[in-house]
Amino acid sequence: MHKFIYLSPPHMNGFEQNYIDEVFESNWIAPLGPQVTAFEKEMASYIGINGALAVNSGTSAIHLALKLLNVTNNDIVFCSSLTFIGSVNPVLYEGAIPVFIDADPFTWNMSPVALEKAFSWAEKNNRIPKATIIVDLYGHSADYDELLKICARYGVPVIEDSAEALGSTYKDKKCGAFGNYSILSFNGNKIITTSGGGMLLSRDGDSLKKALFWATQSRDEALWYQHSEAGYNYRMSNMLAAIGRAQLISLDERVNARRKVFEIYKRELESLHDITFMPESDYGKSNRWLTVLQLQQKNGKSPIDLINYLSSQNIESRPVWKPMHLQPLFSECTYFTHFDFSVSDDIFLNGICLPSGSSLTEMDQSRVTSAIKYFFR
Secondary structure (H helix, E strand, C coil): CCCCECCCCCCCCCCHHHHHHHHHHHCCCCEECHHHHHHHHHHHHHHCCCEEEEECCHHHHHHHHHHHCCCCCCCEEEEECCCCHHHCHHHHHCCCEEEEECECCCCCCECHHHHHHHHHHHHHCCCCCCEEEEECHHHCCCCHHHHHHHHHHCCCCEEEECCCCCCCEECCEECCCCCCEEEEECCCCCCCCCCCCEEEEECCHHHHHHHHHHHECCECCCCCCCECCCCCECECEHHHHHHHHHHHCCHHHHHHHHHHHHHHHHHHHCCCCCEEECCCCCCEECCCCCEEEEECCCCCCCHHHHHHHHHHCCECCEECCCCHHHCHHHCCCCEECCCCCCHHHHHHHHEEEECCCCCCCHHHHHHHHHHHHHHHC
16 A cells, blocks of 8 residues: 555654754753743744734633633623634633634635624624634635624624634735734644644733733742632643744745645646635635535535545545534534525535645645546546
8 A cells, every 4th residue: 555645744844853952952841931932922923913922722822812801601702613623612611602603605714794693693682792713714814804894893802713824814914913812723733833832912912911821820929839810731831832933934835835735636636527626715825724625426426435535545634624513512502604504514514625734745646636536437
């Protein structure tokens, strides 16, 4: 059998060891340290925002953002439905209630039409949300001009979940710069990785100081260990930050490489009438974190059939995220659709993610496209 082709493996650039050596030479292995501070400054500069707080996951960053917005028990939070559960679980941490918003058919991100429906319902029922969490899905920016305008009309702050969209842009501005708070992820499958980690971004320096306090076990300023509030062990280690700094050097190259992977898939597969690709709106540039396509299923072939066939060829692929409103955990939650049917359901039932790593060779990608063509024959 051929070697296994992974969906989105880590891609090291060779600089990581130099940064790690610095950490070992200084013996600054424990959490916090100069690498963390430098990584925060460099990432904030890249995004074009005032401040950043490095934490141990994107999920932790969302949790801190919700706390900063005073989200608490029985509050409502509007959330993208077509996403990974890490975007929503922190809502439950605070005892709040997620209300899910459908995807727009032209962007696959939060639908302004469905969001308007949700706000009309919320106003009628005196349940205006404390926050709206908008996800930049698979590296594609949401339509922030429309969505922010709606949220501003109701005085509702926005958390931008750019976990999948580092390096992407909306109207020439980097994703991660649009929310009252924004978050990034550096998980092992992301476009750059620290092995595990995330970041909270904001223009509000005082808020980030408060988030830093919570993220370091809410330790009061005292000689001894004193705590007046509940805290969390959310900070990133000096070691992982060093890896992140090295990875950041190659971020734009990684974006270009993944976009090239997409272009090859499009060139090789667009003649197949059974598939369409995730759209890219002309208002932005996607990092194409994953290449995602939909099967029309005209010939009785489903995404699961294709996933199973590719697996038999040692090629990893996956379904599109199962929407949150379809998850057993959220079966009681309210959901607002774009049309009179759910766009998110259609994308989930027909979608498949292809191997998209920035280290994917043209030879390996040829194996993938050849297997897909064979499958449709």
